[in-house]
Amino acid sequence: MLEVKDLRAGFEGSEIIKGISLSIKAGEVHAIMGPNGSGKSTLAKVLAGHPSYEVTGGEVIYNGENLLEIEPEQRALKGIFMGFQYPVEIPGVNNAEFLRMAYNARQINEGKEELDPLDFDDILTEKMKMLSMEKKYRERNLNDGFSGGEKKKNEILQMAILQPKLAVLDETDSGLDIDALRVVSDGVNKIKSADNALILITHYQRLLEYIQPDYVHVLSQGIIVKSGEKDLALELEAQGYDWLTPTN
Amino acid sequence: MTTTLVDASDQAESALLNLHKKFMSGNRPPEALVPLNEAAIQRFELLKFPHRKHEMYTFVNTKELVSTVFNLPGETVVSKDFIKSHVYPECESSYLVVVDGILNEDLSDNSAIQSSINLVPLKDAVDQPEIKEYLADTIEKENDVFSAINTAFISQGTLIDVAAKKQVEAPLQILHVSTGSASGNVTSHPRILVRLGELAEFKMIVKYVGVQGNYFVNSVMDILVGEQAGVTFSQVQEDATDAWHYSKTRVQQGRNSRVKAVNAFFGNKITRHHFEAHLKDVGAELLLNSVSILNDAEQVHHFVRIHHEAPHTNSTQNFKNIVNDKSRSSVDGTVIVNQGAQQIFSDQLINNLMLSDNAHADNKPNLMIFADDVKCTHGATVGQLDENQLFYLKTRGLSEKVAKELLTKSFAESIVQTIDFPGVVDYLENTLLKKLEA
Numbered sequence: 228m229l230e231v232k233d234l235r236a237g238f239e240g241s242e243i244i245k246g247i248s249l250s251i252k253a254g255e256v257h258a259i260m261g262p263n264g265s266g267k268s269t270l271a272k273v274l275a276g277h278p279s280y281e282v283t284g285g286e287v288i289y290n291g292e293n294l295l296e297i298e299p300e301q302r303a304l305k306g307i308f309m310g311f312q313y314p315v316e317i318p319g320v321n322n323a324e325f326l327r328m329a330y331n332a333r334q335i336n337e338g339k340e341e342l343d344p345l346d347f348d349d350i351l352t353e354k355m356k357m358l359s360m361e362k363k364y365r366e367r368n369l370n371d372g373f374s375g376g377e378k379k380k381n382e383i384l385q386m387a388i389l390q391p392k393l394a395v396l397d398e399t400d401s402g403l404d405i406d407a408l409r410v411v412s413d414g415v416n417k418i419k420s421a422d423n424a425l426i427l428i429t430h431y432q433r434l435l436e437y438i439q440p441d442y443v444h445v446l447s448q449g450i451i452v453k454s455g456e457k458d459l460a461l462e463l464e465a466q467g468y469d470w471l472t473p474t475n
Numbered sequence: 476m477t478t479t480l481v482d483a484s485d486q487a488e489s490a491l492l493n494l495h496k497k498f499m500s501g502n503r504p505p506e507a508l509v510p511l512n513e514a515a516i517q518r519f520e521l522l523k524f525p526h527r528k529h530e531m532y533t534f535v536n537t538k539e540l541v542s543t544v545f546n547l548p549g550e551t552v553v554s555k556d557f558i559k560s561h562v563y564p565e566c567e568s569s570y571l572v573v574v575d576g577i578l579n580e581d582l583s584d585n586s587a588i589q590s591s592i593n594l595v596p597l598k599d600a601v602d603q604p605e606i607k608e609y610l611a612d613t614i615e616k617e618n619d620v621f622s623a624i625n626t627a628f629i630s631q632g633t634l635i636d637v638a639a640k641k642q643v644e645a646p647l648q649i650l651h652v653s654t655g656s657a658s659g660n661v662t663s664h665p666r667i668l669v670r671l672g673e674l675a676e677f678k679m680i681v682k683y684v685g686v687q688g689n690y691f692v693n694s695v696m697d698i699l700v701g702e703q704a705g706v707t708f709s710q711v712q713e714d715a716t717d718a719w720h721y722s723k724t725r726v727q728q729g730r731n732s733r734v735k736a737v738n739a740f741f742g743n744k745i746t747r748h749h750f751e752a753h754l755k756d757v758g759a760e761l762l763l764n765s766v767s768i769l770n771d772a773e774q775v776h777h778f779v780r781i782h783h784e785a786p787h788t789n790s791t792q793n794f795k796n797i798v799n800d801k802s803r804s805s806v807d808g809t810v811i812v813n814q815g816a817q818q819i820f821s822d823q824l825i826n827n828l829m830l831s832d833n834a835h836a837d838n839k840p841n842l843m844i845f846a847d848d849v850k851c852t853h854g855a856t857v858g859q860l861d862e863n864q865l866f867y868l869k870t871r872g873l874s875e876k877v878a879k880e881l882l883t884k885s886f887a888e889s890i891v892q893t894i895d896f897p898g899v900v901d902y903l904e905n906t907l908l909k910k911l912e913a
Contacts, residue, residue, distance in 0.1 A: 275870050278862070303872035315867045319885030319892065325871075328881070332872035368889070385871060 228253050228290060228424050229393060235284035236273045242283060243269040245449035251393070254421040258435055258460060259428045261446035262468045267428045268312055270446070271397040274426075275309035276302050289393070304336040306392030306423075310382040310399050316370040322381070323351060323365040330388050354387040358414045375402030383414045390418065395426045400434035412437030432464035445471050484524055487541045491519070494662075495627055498547060504630040505598035514614045515626035522620040531619060534805035534837045535747050535776045540719050545662040545691055548575040551654035553686060558582050558650065561684050563898035566648035574652045575663035576694075577631050591643040592677075597632030597666065606634065606668070609699065613725065619749055619778075622723045625664045625695040632666035639672030639701065646678035646707075646896060651694060655687035655715055662691040669697070671704040671732075679708040680896055688717030698726045698734070702756070705733040709894050711903070712740045712748070716773070723749040728788075731758035737894045738765045739903055741910070742773030742802065749778045754788035761790040766890035768910045769802035769834075779808035781823075783816045783849075792823040795890050797883065797911070798834035805837035810853070814845040825855040828886050883911050 231249040235242060244266045251257055261267050272280050274287065276299035287294040294302065317325075323344075330350070331341040342350070351365060358380050370378050379399055386394055396415070400408055415438055419425060427438060435443075435457065443459040444451045445468070452471045453459065463471075495516050498504075504512055524541045525532040553574055562570050568587035571594075572579045578594075585592075600606045610626075617623045637643060651665050671677055683692060692714065700706055714720045720743060726734055740746055752761050767775040781790045796804035806825045827836035838855035860882045868878035891903050 275866075277866055298875075299866060299869040300872055300874055300878075303870050309870050311867065311870075315861075315863050317864050317867070317882070317885055319887070319889035320881060325868075325881075328873060328877070329871035332874075332877075336872070368885075368892075389871070 230288040231285070232288070233285035234270075234273070234282070234287060236269060236280055236282045238269065238280055243449055244273070246285065247446075247449075247451055249444065249451075251424050251426065253392075253424055255442065256419065256425045256427065256438065256440045258440035258443045259426060259446055260430065260432075260443060260460065260463060263430065265446040266449040267446055268397055271309060271312075271395045271426075271428055274307065274395050275299060303389075304333060308386050308389055308391030308394040310379075310386060310394065310396035312397040312401065314370050314378045314382055316368075316372070318368050318371045320369040322367055322369050323348075325369050326351060326385065326388055329385065333389060350388060354384055357387065357417060358384055359410050360384060376404065376407040379403055380407065380411060383411050387414060387418055391423065393424050393426070394418075395428065397428045398430065399427070400429055400431060408434065409437060432460045435460045447471055483542060484526065487524055488520075490544060491624070492516070494545065494547070498628055498630070502547065502630050507598040507601050508629055508632070511601070511610055511614065511629060512627050514611070515617070515623050518614055518617055518623040519620060519627055522618065522623055524620060531778060533807060533839070535745060540691065540745065543660050543691070545660050548654055548656070548661040548663055548690070551575075551686070553579075553582065553652055553654065555582065557686065558652070561650055561682060563648055563680055563896060563902065565646055565896055565898045566680060569645040570648040570650055571633075572650045572652060573633075573665050573667075575654055575661075576665040578633050585647065587645045588643055588647060591637070591641055592647065593636035593638070595634040595636055597629065597634060597668065600634035600668065606670075609697070613697070619723060621693055621721045622695050622749065625666060625693050625723070628664040629666045632668065634668045634670060637669070637671045637675040637677045640674045641672065642676040643678065646680055648680040648682065651681070651683045651692065653683070653685040653690045653692045653714065653718065655685050655690040655718065657687060658689070660689045660691065662693060665692065665694040667696045668699070669706070670699045671701050671706055673701045673703060675701060675704045677704075677706045678895070679706065680899060681708065681710040683710075683712050683714050683720060683722075685715030685718050688715035690715070691719040691721070694722040696722070696724050698724065700726065700728045700732040700734060702729040703731045704729070707735045707895050709736070709896060709899055710738040711899065712738070712742075712746055712775075713906075714741070714743045714746070716743045718743050720746040721749075722747075723751065726750075726752040726761070728752065728754050728756070728759035728761065730756035732756075733760045735762045735895070736764070737890065739891065739894075739907055740765065740767040740775040741907060742767060742769040742775045745774045745776065747776040747778065751780045751782075752790070753782045753784055754790065756785045757787050759785065759788045763790070763792045764890050764893050765794045766887050766907070767796045767804055768887055768907050769797065769804060770799045770910055772801045774803045776804065777806045777808065779806065781808075781810045781821070783810065783812045783819045783821065786815070786817045786819065788816065789820045790822070793890065794825045795828070795886060796826070796836055797828045797830060797887055798836050799830040801831070801833045803835040803837075805839075806855070807837075807839040809841040809843060810851060812842075812844040812846050812849055812851065816846045817848040819846070819849045819851075821849070821851040823853040826886070827855070827857045828883065829857060829859060830883070880911070884908055887911070
């Protein structure tokens with residue numbers, strides 16, 4: 228589904244990712260771990276197409292297409308979803324209305340019928356229930372005044388509604404208390420299937436207790452210094468990141 | 476060059492004095508109001524029309540307005556259908572129509588709240604010492620020449636009196652209609668005074684419209700809010716595009732009183748709104764929000780002075796202006812904290828969204844603090860749409876065009892949503908916000 232080959236990218240002239248390769252197949256869950264500043268979030272932003280991040284080398288092939296040449300909104304329509312570490316607040320945009328717009332953008336792209344507010348409401352109610360989100364969040368403005376935890380739930384709500392093929396969740400666990408983490412993880416597990424893939428970006432092993440990864444990659448100073456199966460996460464939990472530094 | 480300017484301004488001043496003479500002899504304001512008319516025209520002679528660098532008109536070019544010759548409006552019939560189209564659903568039986576500054580009872584219907592409020596013509600209201608003193612005092616202290624002109628030309632004016640402990644359920648709409656003129660220019664001077672007794676609650680919608688253009692509406696509204704009383708109001712400025720709108724809202728707040736004002740401006744040749752608030756006693760709270768959406772060469776200018784005159788008073792302001800094409804907006808806002816007014820909170824935020832390189836937005840947020848234990852913040856932003864918001868929406872599959880439209884609308888919508896009257900919110904969403912689609 229996704230082939231990342233020797234990807235190099237940076238921000239405002241400084242290279243942050245210095246050659247990353249990854250191969251992700253449908254049905255797989257990949258965890259990307261690493262200390263702060265290792266390039267985890269940069270990778271997520273590059274995959275989503277953030278205009279401030281510059282790709283300086285390598286390639287990303289998504290279902291046979293050169294992803295780096297595709298606009299962010301087209302990537303979304305092709306099934307890539309990014310769960311933001313810091314979801315932006317947009318006062319004046321009704322959350323439910325926004326979710327319906329996003330849903331319908333996907334529908335139109337796939338040649339399907341748009342849903343009116345009433346029909347969409349059924350989907351929204353079901354998904355919000357799954358994430359134990361209070362009803363009031365549908366009437367509130369997009370992330371406006373949401374607590375950290377509610378913002379993250381709102382990201383997963385969008386993921387549940389958009390049903391992406393590839394979801395990149397950037398530190399979705401940060402700012403969540405243990406109850407919220409459980410609810411969010413349960414939600415992600417329900418969305419997960421043999422047809423979609425998941426990249427979990429996290430600093431802590433805690434999330435991986437709830438969402439079991441197939442592979443764990445450790446990122447440090449812009450490169451993957453170690454890859455392994457889920458036991459690697461436990462090792463990191465016990466020993467920290469210090470024993471893993473790039474050898475160059 | 477200088478002499479020419481002085482001459483022009485002298486000419487304009489004598490033209491106004493002549494118009495005033497004509498008004499005093501022709502319109503014959505009631506005897507009880509004549510002392511006010513005369514004191515105010517004297518105030519005008521002292522203040523004079525603002526010169527180019529006048530501190531109250533830094534961002535407003537008054538040259539064209541001042542040099543225009545105005546007449547007093549004649550009698551024009553305004554149709555009931557026209558009125559109906561401008562009355563909000565929540566005010567179907569609670570609206571007053573003021574045509575060119577004169578209350579028109581035939582066109583008004585305030586049956587729903589007749590028993591809750593007292594409408595007193597200003598000529599009778601000045602018999603009350605409190606009103607008389609208030610008006611005399613404001614004339615003496617008036618530093619805005621256009622408000623002085625308003626008082627000089629009052630021929631009627633209305634006091635809306637809400638008795639102590641009265642809670643008026645339905646909002647009252649005041650519809651200011653300027654009839655305008657097919658040729659030449661006319662000017663009118665509406666004057667409303669609102670007084671809330673102790674513990675009274677009142678809601679009000681003030682709307683300005685024009686039947687046709689070529690007019691200058693120069694309006695003043697005074698709101699006196701008693702102890703523990705609360706007033707919520709919205710002003711909607713939707714005059715003819717080919718017209719000038721100057722207005723002043725002067726608020727005086729007593730102990731623990733609450734004022735919430737959310738105003739919306741469509742703009743025209745020049746709209747200038749002067750908001751002056753005096754938080755005179757402990758615990759007074761003021762919220763002032765405003766939104767303007769301007770296209771073509773439309774202008775809206777705000778001049779705001781908030782006086783914290785007592786400890787534990789709060790004021791919060793948020794202005795949002797969207798300027799497109801060659802339009803102009805400005806916010807000149809100062810919060811003044813008097814000596815001894817400790818423990819006050821004040822926040823002023825001005826946000827401007829520029830949709831064109833030729834549009835113009837001036838901001839002058841200012842604080843004058845003479846107390847030491849206060850929390851005051853202010854800020855102003857001028858910019859295009861937020862890159863991160865735009866990216867966020869695109870990652871959800873919204874096209875650049877749709878995302879930009881949504882963000883532009885939401886910028887204004889975030890103020891519109893703070894209006895407490897659903898009919899006004901609906902209306903603005905279908906009119907003011909539609910200006911963004913042009």
